[in-house]
């Protein structure tokens with residue numbers, strides 16, 4: 001009798017647990033996904049803020065361009081304002097709108113960078129950190145020891161570092177794995193990168209970053225299939 005009661009209790013407890021899982025499982029999963037997305041937005045938001053600060057460091061003080069600063073400084077400031085408004089809109093957005101705002105933000109940042117660049121305004125951004133602005137040359141680089149060497153666009157500072165046998169100033173970002181180079185964060189920063197490379201050959205980033213965790217995602221992301 002005791003055994004039967006104990007078994008019944010176990011069965012009922014099991015059924016209740018199953019029912020609770022069925023009823024709350026999807027909700028709990030959705031809550032988890034929402035939390036994860038909120039965290040992701042924090043990481044990418046911090047990245048965009050850093051981009052805006054990096055651009056500010058390159059912008060001449062207001063008024064200084066009259067005869068001194070780069071001719072495009074005022075236009076660069078307009079693109080900077082546009083970039084900030086997209087970053088703010090991204091905070092409030094979800095789903096594909098969110099990723100579109102992230103790309104629009106970095107596209108505006110790239111345009112600001114091109115306005116400030118003297119002579120290099122039509123080159124693709126520095127691959128090591130696109131916030132460095134348009135590249136001024138290409139250097140041979142390979143991702144990791146076993147990566148295939150290739151020519152990649154680099155800013156003057158990174159090109160000099162690579163020529164001296166040093167590591168370039170890679171952009172580090174926050175990810176599940178802690179602080180990593182942006183191309184080691186799988187697809188998380190793809191929209192961020194593609195905004196910077198907007199207007200260039202769409203497969204360029206996939207070719208340049210082939211063999212990296214991000215490079216593996218880019219061909220499908222560029223074609224909108226994932």
Ligand SMILES: [Zn+2]
Pocket residue numbers: 126127128129132154155156157158169
């Ligand atoms: Zn650079």
